Amino acid sequence: QVTLRESGPALVKPTQTLTLTCTFSGFSLTTDGTSVSWIRQPPGKALEWLAHIHWDDDRYYSRSLRTRLTISKDTSKNQVVLTLTNMDPVDTGTYYCARLQRKGSAWVFDHWGQGTPVTVSS
Amino acid sequence: DIQMTQSPPALSASIGDRVTITCQASHDITSYLNWYQQKPGKAPKLLIYDASILETGVPSRFSGRGSGTDFSFTITSLQPEDIATYYCQQYEILPYTFGQGTKLEIK
Numbered sequence: 248q249v250t251l252r253e254s255g256p257a258l259v260k261p262t263q264t265l266t267l268t269c270t271f272s273g274f275s276l277t278t279d280g281t282s283v284s285w286i287r288q289p290p291g292k293a294l295e296w297l298a299h300i301h302w303d304d305d306r307y308y309s310r311s312l313r314t315r316l317t318i319s320k321d322t323s324k325n326q327v328v329l330t331l332t333n334m335d336p337v338d339t340g341t342y343y344c345a346r347l348q349r350k351g352s353a354w355v356f357d358h359w360g361q362g363t364p365v366t367v368s369s
Numbered sequence: 370d371i372q373m374t375q376s377p378p379a380l381s382a383s384i385g386d387r388v389t390i391t392c393q394a395s396h397d398i399t400s401y402l403n404w405y406q407q408k409p410g411k412a413p414k415l416l417i418y419d420a421s422i423l424e425t426g427v428p429s430r431f432s433g434r435g436s437g438t439d440f441s442f443t444i445t446s447l448q449p450e451d452i453a454t455y456y457c458q459q460y461e462i463l464p465y466t467f468g469q470g471t472k473l474e475i476k
Binding site for chain 2: 284
């Protein structure tokens with residue numbers, strides 16, 4: 248059974264760095280075609296893909312947030328960590344981690360964590 | 370970035386109705402499109418991938434079609450548990466982008 252769970256602070260101050268951890272089970276991030284992504288959703292708004300890290304350690308970032316984002320993995324702990332620097336109130340929202348899985352020619356977010364809410368406020 | 374435009378933004382329908390949502394990509398994405406369902410306070414759930422392939426365990430009243438830039442998602446007979454927001458998402462090219470969502474309500 249595949250599960251993912253996000254953890255991190257619920258409240259951060261402007262200019263601080265947000266660090267979120269995704270702890271997963273039921274799959275390995277060393278398996279070809281398996282990746283973990285971070286996706287966020289401002290309150291009442293649409294989903295926004297942020298970054299993902301592949302089984303082979305390739306990393307990809309949102310173009311608009313590239314300079315502020317870092318994604319890394321610890322395969323021994325089954326964890327993926329996302330950091331977002333210089334937080335601003337517009338970064339407020341729910342942050343999800345999701346498994347990005349190759350299915351034939353498709354890439355799908357087939358399992359998601361429950362999401363962790365983050366508020367940026369002084 | 371590829372822009373995904375969904376319509377309508379909101380839709381009100383009756384139980385048993387046929388409901389269709391459209392999604393238009395700003396560039397050709399062949400069939401590289403997924404559809405997700407998100408219920409209030411919950412994470413999205415994958416329904417359809419590769420534009421028309423039903424994810425395992427998803428009811429057959431859900432379907433998708435299209436290629437290139439124009440796609441559609443249909444629920445053939447709306448059920449109460451289908452009340453949710455639906456998103457399309459392209460994976461033709463990074464960054465992966467989502468549509469703005471279609472909020473489906475019961476009339």
